[in-house]
Amino acid sequence: xxxxxxxxxxxxxxxxxxxxxxxxxxxxxxxxxxxxxxxxxxxxxxxxxxxxxxxxxxxxxxxxxxxxxxxxxxxxxxxxxxxxxxxxxxxxxxxxxxxxxxxxxxxx
Amino acid sequence: xxxxxxxxxxxxxxxxxxxxxxxxxxxxxxxxxxxxxxxxxxxxxxxxxxxxxxxxxxxxxxxxxxxxxxxxxxxxxxxxxxxxxxxxxxxxxxxxxxxxxxxxxxxxxxxxxxxxxxxxxxxxxxxxxxxxxxxxxxxxxxxxxxxxxxxxxxxxxxxxxxxxxxxxxxxxxxxxxxxxxxxxxxxxxxxxxxxxxxxxxxxxxxxxxxxxxxxxxxxxxxxxxxxxxxxxxxxxxxxxxxxxxxxxxxxxxxxxxxxxxxxxxxxxxxxxxxxxxxxxxxxxxxxxxxxxxxxxxxxxxxxxxxxxxxxxxxxxxxxxxxxxxxxxxxxxxxxxxxxxxxxxxxxxxxxxxxxxxxxxxxxxxxxxxxxxxxxxxxxxxxxxxxxxxxxxxxxxxxxxxxxxxxxxxxxxxxxxxxxxxxxx
Numbered sequence: 001x002x003x004x005x006x007x008x009x010x011x012x013x014x015x016x017x018x019x020x021x022x023x024x025x026x027x028x029x030x031x032x033x034x035x036x037x038x039x040x041x042x043x044x045x046x047x048x049x050x051x052x053x054x055x056x057x058x059x060x061x062x063x064x065x066x067x068x069x070x071x072x073x074x075x076x077x078x079x080x081x082x083x084x085x086x087x088x089x090x091x092x093x094x095x096x097x098x099x100x101x102x103x104x105x106x107x108x
Numbered sequence: 109x110x111x112x113x114x115x116x117x118x119x120x121x122x123x124x125x126x127x128x129x130x131x132x133x134x135x136x137x138x139x140x141x142x143x144x145x146x147x148x149x150x151x152x153x154x155x156x157x158x159x160x161x162x163x164x165x166x167x168x169x170x171x172x173x174x175x176x177x178x179x180x181x182x183x184x185x186x187x188x189x190x191x192x193x194x195x196x197x198x199x200x201x202x203x204x205x206x207x208x209x210x211x212x213x214x215x216x217x218x219x220x221x222x223x224x225x226x227x228x229x230x231x232x233x234x235x236x237x238x239x240x241x242x243x244x245x246x247x248x249x250x251x252x253x254x255x256x257x258x259x260x261x262x263x264x265x266x267x268x269x270x271x272x273x274x275x276x277x278x279x280x281x282x283x284x285x286x287x288x289x290x291x292x293x294x295x296x297x298x299x300x301x302x303x304x305x306x307x308x309x310x311x312x313x314x315x316x317x318x319x320x321x322x323x324x325x326x327x328x329x330x331x332x333x334x335x336x337x338x339x340x341x342x343x344x345x346x347x348x349x350x351x352x353x354x355x356x357x358x359x360x361x362x363x364x365x366x367x368x369x370x371x372x373x374x375x376x377x378x379x380x381x382x383x384x385x386x387x388x389x390x391x392x393x394x395x396x397x398x399x400x401x402x403x404x405x406x407x408x409x410x411x412x413x414x415x416x417x418x419x420x421x422x423x424x425x426x427x428x429x430x431x432x433x434x435x436x437x438x439x440x441x442x443x444x445x446x447x448x449x450x451x452x453x454x455x456x457x458x459x460x461x462x463x464x465x466x467x468x469x470x471x472x473x474x475x476x477x478x479x480x481x482x483x484x485x486x487x488x489x490x491x492x493x494x495x496x497x498x499x500x501x502x503x504x505x506x507x508x509x510x511x512x513x514x515x516x517x518x519x520x521x522x523x524x525x526x527x528x529x530x531x532x
Contacts, residue, residue, distance in 0.1 A: 005358070007358070007360070007376035007377040008376070009360070009375060009376050023360065023375065023376060024376075025357075025358065025360070025376050027358065072357065072358060073355070
């Protein structure tokens, strides 16, 4: 049921120079590697270790995630938009699986 | 004339009462009880007071619907396990067999000073004791964009009847690839496992029709829910790619419901459904509030020893409208509380013996064919008059199909029994 699905909130439009709020959440169990299963074997670590957000190819926000981050990591941050374009969000997990999402914004 | 123990006690109590202390109501021709609402609580209370009063108490039941369609088992109708007729019942026997006067009307307010119940048609009915069992009303404004009118397009179906039929109609018009979106209500609400049983029935319908691309998404305002482990296990087994439950930290909270467009917008996503099942927050039925029987919670405080209102000694509140401590809002609870209220009403009016209360409740939920899980408890009242659980039970995960089938058959037997207990 816990499919890797990204949910993003970016306004559809903004005025030039406006500071907007961006919210992002991705479904991921963020297995820390510290837990054991019912037979006592370690459950291998599988977390999202990197999150980035770019706008028209330029970095906006990025961070490295550790094992202390809870499941379904949520980020909220602000950005000033000067031009129309596309936000590109990327999450990368320990197995190298990349989850990507894009959101466009227009200047009015 | 042969007397049974109960009649003998009643006569004994009456004669002792008249000799010892003056009990004012005993002097009257016939004490009057008005019961407001003919659901699991009200119908049971009316029947028990009339039956055990043996003609000594005048019982009037006010109910706005001509027939009663039970909210319990209405999910089974949606899933195709019951017919609508099988969950719809008549008030006829309450009149013919028990002498209850059933008035088809809507009670708007209780004039507690005059001790009379006012009806929308302008009439009013005097009482010595009133049993208030109006069930729930909806707080439509709890959901942005939703309204009573929008409920025609995006039914809540949380009061059984036309709304149930509407949802059934919409579900049956679903085609493969179209989705169902349900908005589950905040606590406290009628039938805690109900939304999740309903999602199971919706998924069952999708699976039965052979649809491969339709989904049921539950947007919840709660981070966890009743019998969650049991439902999660059942969904994983029977509907792995059909049901998705999303707690508020995933969808971010509901921002708007557009019933016409079939869209629910949350802070982090947008959900489209050919069927929207929007279940708003609830409160006690309107008359409880207009009569000043509710507290700031929107429900009615009662003494758990008797179900007597803490606001007015001549008023009893039972079922979903009451604040019944550890008991959930369910048909079973209401039926159980009705018997305690009935006993106390008769104690007040005919001096019959009143015992310490014992309440019970079980909520069964059907996950798939012949696969029911249950949760329940026995209750009593503590010294503060709060209803507390004495013992509880819940189905376990990983149970055998035999045990689940047994639970299903038990629920079917219970349905017949409670309906007989309500209507005779």
